[in-house]
Amino acid sequence: MILATVLVAYASFLGWVVDIFLTRSAWVTRSPRAALHLWHASVVGFLLGVAGSLVVVEHDVLEHSLMWLLHADKGLLHLAYSGSNQVDELWNVSILLLAATTTLFICVAAKKISTAGRERSAHRVMATMQPSQESPNLNGVSLVDHAAAAVYCVPGRRGENRILVTSGAYSLLTPDQLSAVIEHERTHLRHRHHGAIMFADIVHTLLGWSGVLRHYPQQVRRLSEMVADDCAAKRWGDRAVATALLKMCTVSTPEQGHNLVAMTGADPAERIRRLLADSRSPNVGPFPRLVSVAAATLALFPLAAILTPAARIAGSVHAEQAASEFAKAESQNAPVKPPTRFDQIEILPCAACASTWPLTT
Amino acid sequence: MRSFGELEADIMRLVWERGEPVTVRSLVDTLNESRTLAYTTVITVTERLREKGLLTRTRFGKSYRYTATISADDYSARLMAQVLDASDDRSGALMRFAGQLNPTEADALRAALARDAAETSKPARQR
Numbered sequence: 001m002i003l004a005t006v007l008v009a010y011a012s013f014l015g016w017v018v019d020i021f022l023t024r025s026a027w028v029t030r031s032p033r034a035a036l037h038l039w040h041a042s043v044v045g046f047l048l049g050v051a052g053s054l055v056v057v058e059h060d061v062l063e064h065s066l067m068w069l070l071h072a073d074k075g076l077l078h079l080a081y082s083g084s085n086q087v088d089e090l091w092n093v094s095i096l097l098l099a100a101t102t103t104l105f106i107c108v109a110a111k112k113i114s115t116a117g118r119e120r121s122a123h124r125v126m127a128t129m130q131p132s133q134e135s136p137n138l139n140g141v142s143l144v145d146h147a148a149a150a151v152y153c154v155p156g157r158r159g160e161n162r163i164l165v166t167s168g169a170y171s172l173l174t175p176d177q178l179s180a181v182i183e184h185e186r187t188h189l190r191h192r193h194h195g196a197i198m199f200a201d202i203v204h205t206l207l208g209w210s211g212v213l214r215h216y217p218q219q220v221r222r223l224s225e226m227v228a229d230d231c232a233a234k235r236w237g238d239r240a241v242a243t244a245l246l247k248m249c250t251v252s253t254p255e256q257g258h259n260l261v262a263m264t265g266a267d268p269a270e271r272i273r274r275l276l277a278d279s280r281s282p283n284v285g286p287f288p289r290l291v292s293v294a295a296a297t298l299a300l301f302p303l304a305a306i307l308t309p310a311a312r313i314a315g316s317v318h319a320e321q322a323a324s325e326f327a328k329a330e331s332q333n334a335p336v337k338p339p340t341r342f343d344q345i346e347i348l349p350c351a352a353c354a355s356t357w358p359l360t361t
Numbered sequence: 362m363r364s365f366g367e368l369e370a371d372i373m374r375l376v377w378e379r380g381e382p383v384t385v386r387s388l389v390d391t392l393n394e395s396r397t398l399a400y401t402t403v404i405t406v407t408e409r410l411r412e413k414g415l416l417t418r419t420r421f422g423k424s425y426r427y428t429a430t431i432s433a434d435d436y437s438a439r440l441m442a443q444v445l446d447a448s449d450d451r452s453g454a455l456m457r458f459a460g461q462l463n464p465t466e467a468d469a470l471r472a473a474l475a476r477d478a479a480e481t482s483k484p485a486r487q488r
Contacts, residue, residue, distance in 0.1 A: 124367070124370050125370040125436075127370075128370040129370075129373070146441045150444055150445055152455045152457040155456075194456060224456075239474070242474060242477075246462075246470055248458060249462040266460060268459055269466045272470050273473070
């Protein structure tokens with residue numbers, strides 16, 4: 001029961017506390033890439049924690065409730081239920097729950113991916129329609145005849161990515177600014193940010209009702225834009241990116257603007273101010289390694305927790321041997337060191353889980 | 362092998378270029394100039410485009426001829442309106458470079474950019 005509680009507590013910690021921490025920390029704007037790694041690791045850790053607790057609960061809840069109800073012996077209970085068909089349904093409630101959630105996850109993912117795919121293929125049709133560009137500026141980019149200024153990328157499979165630039169944007173921006181914007185879009189494609197956004201949206205669809213990880217979709221969008229801004233600025237300069245962004249933003253009424261930021265999470269004003277401040281931390285020193293270690297820990301802690309009880313009885317076969325030697329020596333009246341504390345644990349074979357499980361009280 | 366997405370794009374482009382009703386056979390012949398495609402593949406994708414509302418067909422003897430339901434320009438305009446419609450940005454299917462700013466912010470940022478430009482154009486000693 002302790003293990004299940006630990007996993008649920010850990011998942012809650014990630015889902016609420018780490019969520020707020022990563023949303024409100026100032027350092028994320030200095031190192032958006034590191035922040036993105038930590039976000040994804042937290043979500044993976046959360047999902048593993050919840051799934052893990054369901055798997056662990058399956059063993060605990062039934063046995064404990066029957067022990068209390070019937071004053072039955074734990075060992076006998078375990079032997080009794082490990083192979084019985086009648087209690088299969090009860091036994092597997094949490095596994096059913098896990099299977100149902102996984103199926104729901106897959107269905108939501110399939111629907112979102114196919115909707116996005118249809119929308120993107122429409123834009124690819126439009127992109128392929130355009131005559132190919134002679135200008136070196138626009139290598140690999142499609143120019144669309146449209147008065148309003150817009151530049152966007154259409155992700156796809158290998159070789160199917162497209163970047164579209166309207167004629168409005170082409171005439172609005174200087175060559176450097178246009179190159180910076182195109183580099184920004186190329187970064188999105190290279191880092192596959194659309195995949196991260198899709199994953200965040202799927203997680204939000206499934207879990208949003210509970211309020212857990214509620215800032216994830218918005219923050220992934222916000223941080224992805226910053227990462228792309230950084231890559232573009234590295235090549236073309238902060239000012240080129242900032243000016244291009246300012247020129248291309250449409251100016252709205254105050255009410256409209258607020259709603260949009262809340263929905264998309266990527267605030268152009270914040271991005272411009274950030275580029276002008278130039279307070280980004282360089283990607284050197286121990287920081288990247290620390291972030292990798294932190295991310296791996298966040299994601300894999302539930303697995304480590306689940307394996308710990310099994311690790312404690314690793315080598316228990318030696319304890320059994322020692323116990324039988326002890327019994328033999330005792331019968332011969334020879335002085336022998338008593339076996340280790342592992343002999344306090346009763347090892348029982350479990351048909352249901354096909355492993356040995358220590359039944360500690 | 363290219364995905365159906367690319368083939369849809371190629372078929373639409375061909376139909377728009379021709380400007381007149383086309384048969385699947387003529388599409389297959391033209392497309393096979395650049396790569397090998399089975400007749401069944403092309404007709405599957407053409408039918409799918411028809412289901413999406415991009416193509417209509419009229420009977421022509423034993424087979425059909427296909428035309429585009431909207432012109433290439435109208436198609437572009439419709440898609441671009443979708444991109445520029447700010448409220449549609451939620452899905453994350455596309456990633457657009459810029460968004461919206463409110464007027465006060467826009468003015469403040471313009472001033473900040475101008476200041477930054479003035480700063481960096483001063484000789485290094487004076488900064």
